[in-house]
Amino acid sequence: MRLVCPYAARVEINRRSYVPLHIQLADILRRRIRAGDLAAGSTLPTEHQLATTYGISRDSVRKALAVLRSEGVVMTTRGEGTRVRAVPERRRIALGPGDEVVIRMPTPEERAEIGIDEGVPLAVISRPGEPDEIVPADEVKFTGGGAPQ
Amino acid sequence: MRLVCPYAARVEINRRSYVPLHIQLADILRRRIRAGDLAAGSTLPTEHQLATTYGISRDSVRKALAVLRSEGVVMTTRGEGTRVRAVPERRRIALGPGDEVVIRMPTPEERAEIGIDEGVPLAVISRPGEPDEIVPADEVKFTGGGAPQ
DNA sequence: TGAAATTTGTACGTATGTATA
DNA sequence: ATATACATACGTACAAATTTC
Numbered sequence: 001m002r003l004v005c006p007y008a009a010r011v012e013i014n015r016r017s018y019v020p021l022h023i024q025l026a027d028i029l030r031r032r033i034r035a036g037d038l039a040a041g042s043t044l045p046t047e048h049q050l051a052t053t054y055g056i057s058r059d060s061v062r063k064a065l066a067v068l069r070s071e072g073v074v075m076t077t078r079g080e081g082t083r084v085r086a087v088p089e090r091r092r093i094a095l096g097p098g099d100e101v102v103i104r105m106p107t108p109e110e111r112a113e114i115g116i117d118e119g120v121p122l123a124v125i126s127r128p129g130e131p132d133e134i135v136p137a138d139e140v141k142f143t144g145g146g147a148p149q
Numbered sequence: 150m151r152l153v154c155p156y157a158a159r160v161e162i163n164r165r166s167y168v169p170l171h172i173q174l175a176d177i178l179r180r181r182i183r184a185g186d187l188a189a190g191s192t193l194p195t196e197h198q199l200a201t202t203y204g205i206s207r208d209s210v211r212k213a214l215a216v217l218r219s220e221g222v223v224m225t226t227r228g229e230g231t232r233v234r235a236v237p238e239r240r241r242i243a244l245g246p247g248d249e250v251v252i253r254m255p256t257p258e259e260r261a262e263i264g265i266d267e268g269v270p271l272a273v274i275s276r277p278g279e280p281d282e283i284v285p286a287d288e289v290k291f292t293g294g295g296a297p298q
Numbered sequence: 299t300g301a302a303a304t305t306t307g308t309a310c311g312t313a314t315g316t317a318t319a
Numbered sequence: 320a321t322a323t324a325c326a327t328a329c330g331t332a333c334a335a336a337t338t339t340c
Binding site for chain 1: 179215216219243244246247251252253254255257268269270272286287290291293294297
Binding site: 300301302303304305306307308309310311312313314315316317318319 | 321322323324325326327328329330331332333334335336337338339340
């Protein structure tokens with residue numbers, strides 16, 4: 001059984017701290033997500049609710065959510081809300097001696113084209129004699145021991 | 150010899166377009182960087198200069214720069230400016246059969262701790278009998294064919 | 299089906315703080 | 320020490336997508 005932290009919502013923003021408000025809120029929300037208080041797939045409070053709850057501007061709330069999006073922790077849909085991203089199962093990809101994998105961030109165009117969320121890196125897999133394969137890097141893990149070419 | 154596009158700076162923002170102003174500016178700057186007009190290591194115009202040059206608010210300029218930072222294309226230092234990131238040489242890492250590599254985005258704390266720029270993914274390398282190794286994913290490329298454990 | 303309310307996105311503004319040149 | 324440049328934090332207004340009624 002998983003215990004839910006009962007004080008999560010009571011964590012306060014400290015305006016005297018040197019830590020920016022949006023970083024403080026991002027930390028609070030990240031902790032709540034990790035603790036299971038905000039489960040994968042669930043919707044976060046609205047930006048307006050977060051602003052009034054924590055006593056900061058909507059601008060600061062949006063910056064906090066942008067931080068979490070860039071980490072791939074949450075995903076926001078216009079008119080709908082912000083949801084906790086369900087981290088996919090990583091399927092194993094075995095690399096042979098001639099194979100090569102390069103990791104980089106996608107451009108917004110690539111994100112739209114491939115249908116990949118913000119904050120998710122890209123894995124470019126090059127195998128000799130085959131066209132490059134591009135996959136979201138959060139869906140895979142790499143090992144050696146693949147068949148040699 | 151590399152040709153430099155002489156019209157790069159004349160590309161205009163289209164206010165009638167449905168494409169947001171900050172996305173348009175990010176596209177313009179990305180093109181200028183790729184074309185070599187803004188070379189690696191060079192400093193971009195200041196936020197104020199970009200705002201007046203392209204006739205948009207500093208807010209929109211900052212959003213455009215945030216997009217490019219999240220792609221690992223540029224890097225901003227407070228009081229100093231925004232520079233084109235020099236993409237590092239990728240050193241090759243060979244994976245053995247028991248090794249495992251997972252890619253994810255770092256938290257801001259990890260970024261500060263490891264000294265890694267915004268928009269750079271993290272590679273977590275697990276080898277049997279060794280502690281996990283964490284490296285910026287833009288400094289490496291992976292292949293199979295490593296020594297088995 | 300359609301209208302209204304909700305919710306996020308864009309775009310602008312101001313003021314002030316902080317790091318760098 | 321001053322000026323420059325980026326960062327934070329608040330505000331307003333309206334647009335656009337979704338949900339609700």
